[in-house]
Amino acid sequence: MSRLSLIIAVGLLGAAATALAERAENFTLRDQDGVTHELYGLKDAEAVVIMIQGNGCPIVRNAWPVYRQLRETYRAEGVEFLMLNSNLQDDATSVRREAETFKIDAPILLDEKQSVGESLNLIRTAEVLLIDPGTWEIVYRGPLDDRLTYEAQKPAATEHYLRDALDAVLAGRPIETPRREALGCLINLPHRHAH
């Protein structure tokens, strides 16, 4: 028996396999103000960005001002910016309160059944997903930039992952590193394996 045959491939469904082509399924969800959003209804956008939000996550809260700035820059180029909350513990009332306290004026889609979070293989909040509406492929997923980490932040970001990915997509160039490990708060999706 060769040495290699001893090396057993265990289930590689996680980060590794999803690093390949990964499509976002369509979904329809209401936001914190009761407005309904359908992902595939945004087919005419140049790109769709979704930041995974969760009440109370310091990384989400500190990333929001930067996310808002990016929205101001790229909205004119036809990029849609959304947020998605798949947290078990949050609901419309608490998300609305969080949005008021932290002056979040982006739509936060409420995934109360967690099915969208499961289909998008969410692990942590503060992750950003960049979706190409031509194919609904997730062309980048990972942190917004390298400024924030657990219980600490740098004075300034030196890497701007989402901005660079947006520039690449808008210019029709491939994204150099389409997957990065997100830093944020772990999302409890208790039925993740049941489907």
Add this chain to the structure above:
Amino acid sequence: MSRSKRLVLFALSLSIAPLIVQASDNPAVIGDFGLIDHRGTQWTLSRLGQSRGVVILTQANSCAQNIDLLPKYKLLRTTWEDRGFEFLMMNSSPADDLESVRRTAAVYDIDFPILLDESQLVAETLAVTHAGEVLVLDPRSRRLLYRGPLTAASGTGGPRGVLKFDASLEGVMAAAAEGKVDATAAMAVGGALENACTLPTPRSIHVPDYATEIAPVLIDNCTRCHVEGGIGPFPMNRYLAVRGWAPMIREVLMTKRMPPMQVDPHYNRFENASYISNDDVQALVRWIDAGAPRGDSAVDPLEQRVKPLQTKWQLGEPDYIVDVPAFEVPATGVVNYFNHTIDLPFEEDRWVRAVQFIPGDTRVLHHLLAYVASPDTPVGELAVSEDNVADFLEGYAPGKMDATTFPVGTGVFIGRGEKLAMQMHYTTIGTSVTDRTRLGLYFYDEPPEHKYQTHSISHWSGGVLKIPPGEANHRMNHNYLVKEDMMLYALRPHMHFRGKAFRFSAVYPDQSTEVLMNVPRYDFKWQPTYRITEPKLLPAGTRIIIDGVYDNSPYHPGNPDPTVMALGGLQSWEEMFIGYITYTLPNSSE
């Protein structure tokens, strides 16, 4: 053994492992964890990113067969250590403790760090059931690359008497040494274990009940900060909140990030340090791994019993209230220290008996240090220095809302004309807020017997502090000779973002030594003055030693810039090395 049989066996061994909540669907992916070794050093998997692989040999003191593995494990280290691996051991036996592990290490001349898995949770997470198993972990992707024996089965793999390591182990080491481990690599499983023992059964394996076992632990350890309006970013105010945050709670417990301000429980006791017992951590993680069940109790103690934030003067109206100047905290970003010196109106000397801080906004005030400054200190925004600080008064740290009363017969002296200098550190929360903190002072009517005072042991200046870029274990030390008998009341380590570990020790006049305090995971964001529960008399002639370790690698979260030499300086992106000691001189006639 056929490939399919191995797969089945492997699947079985995984099925007894608890559910690894936060990982992906790949069972070889493990959560981050941190453990303290038998010498007091913390090892955190994600911080070992400069290592090609982390090799762990599991051990138990009662397993005599393990001893046969030691020379072989040393040989593995000799063969591979210059290729960039860490070689560790881990004790997960509920029958062993620090003392017995230290004895074993001394008797058998074990020079590997032995990680103390005192709650057995790392063993459970990694499905370790035997002492004598080798694990190889990739610190960057946090995956298990190999598990199995150290050596090939006797009689196989070469001439008799020639030591042969397990072929899969060597294959994994070779791939890792060349950096050929990527996110798609599978875990290798070696042959049958030799010189191994089954680990003793854990003391308890039942799933704890939420209302009677879990909620009380949270109330005792967490809800002082995790309360509505507290510095904890979310309140633990009901079952559903805790269930939703359960995977995150697991991660911060396993890495010892929370509760913050932990000190090594094996050295002295500090009344304001956050200790959490191994039993409590075990209960929380077992409950989380079981899916965080609600249980049968009709009552949710978190909805019933959480104390609201203290906003009152606990000792009554203070003798004097200082209104700290308002500070505008921006929505996000790193806020530099805010220094402010103000006049005090006292016409005569004062002795402070007690102090209380009431933060204006507990969500943003990260810490506040108050000093007595000399009369010629300019009022305004100037950093206090050793030239004009007369004494340290008291500090505020998150979760500490109570008044501090100095020990009986002692007080902090504020001379006529002296001023109050404050250093504040704010944390950003995602929205801008204004903080207006108040400080209440309570005075003695008559001067107390002894002056409660603070000295800083330091030599950050003068070009001594130079931490090379990328260096993950840069060591500093300094010492101070106690000239007259000293009653030691409190200690505070101070480093900046790159600080990794800090230790105070004493060498007594008879040359015996004692570790006074060990902070194995220094965190810039949490640096209170730790008050010793039993004040300690240090006789004249004692030498106090401070040891600091800095991590200027990219694997230290929040390192402002791992590509530059870090030099000594006052700003937080520069570095400092100070050990503060707070004491009285009981035999002094001051």
